[in-house]
Amino acid sequence: MAEPSARRKALAEREVEKEREWNAPELQALQEAYREGRLSLVLGAGVSKACGVPMWEELTRSLLRSSLAGLYDAVGPEEAPLHVRDIEATLKERVRPMIVRYVKAKLGDRFLDEVRKALYQRPPRLSGTVREILAMERLCAILTLNFDDLLETFAQRLGVAGRYRSIFEAPIQIPRCRIPIYHTHGFLPADPSLRRSTSLIFSEDDYHDRLHQPYHWTDHVFIDLLARTTCLFIGTSGEDPNLRRLIDLARKLAVPNRHFILLKPPAPLPGDSREAIRYSASRRAVWDAFEHLGLAVLWIHAYPRDIPAILRRIRLTPPS
Secondary structure, eight states: OOOOHHHHHHHHHHHHHHHHHHHHHHHHHHHHHHHTTOEEEEEOHHHHHTTTOOOHHHHHHHHHHHHTTTHHHHHOTTTHHHHHHHHHHHHHHHOGGGHHHHHHHHHGGGHHHHHHHHHTSSOOOOOHHHHHHHTOTTOSEEEESOOSOHHHHHHHHTTOGGGEEEEOSSSOOOOTTOEEEEETTOOOOSSTTSOOOSSOSOSHHHHHHHHTOTTOHHHHHHHHHHHHSEEEEESOOSOOHHHHHHHHHHHHHSOOOOEEEEEOOSSOOOSSHHHHHHHHHHHHHHHHHHHHHTEEEEEOSOHHHHHHHHHHHHHHOOOO
16 A cells, blocks of 8 residues: 555655755865865766757767768658668667767768757757856866857856856966866867867767877866866766776875765655665665765755755855
């Protein structure tokens, strides 16, 4: 028999309250780091997703269809959609990690232009998270794993563009009193007249090439931030093997700082006693796994609500 709704609600609220208590000391550490100017943000795809930018699945689907556009000439307009659908289904099922490699080969010199077209197919919206990030005047740095220009675009619209300097290639030059925005996977602004990266870290072979360049400037930047500042990871699952490699390397090179990651619990909030046991166990397992990596977890439940609220608390808390 299902437990009464009041009981179910109480179970869920009890777990959320536990998480608030666990988050409290972590928030204090982040507030202190921000006040002292030693807080850096590491931004993943979730930050761009909240602004309406297409994620990997949608982006690769658009690029794949662009790369197959010539089928109309080969088989005619009636048969071509069937060919596109079947090729897309086959690639997704059999060689999913190689789709972007396939697309790059098909598009050739048009690849970056087609990525730009797919990336900005809809006007981006200013999310609460990006708004709060751009209100944080005392950040040491922002490192983004995204190659879109959302931070720069909205900084311009909010009148704070002069606070930042975008960096996406070596040699690195950071003017004083500027917050660097490091685009470690490349930079592809919506305006084609602006400077951009000559390549992106997007496909499987791009990642392989990067791993064979142990002294790439992006590794140096990331390791420096991990060793010298407190990093807060936002919009990333923390599952990127290269990210974990650099965290491990930084811990071997310097006395490790404590870093933080915002995550949802790995299971839905419990509705009965058995679910509460599973919820607690799975949450503890994730906590332990990231603790061994050197990342403290701050638990959140609703990205649009909780992430901006946490950033606001970090930014607005007065000195003790």
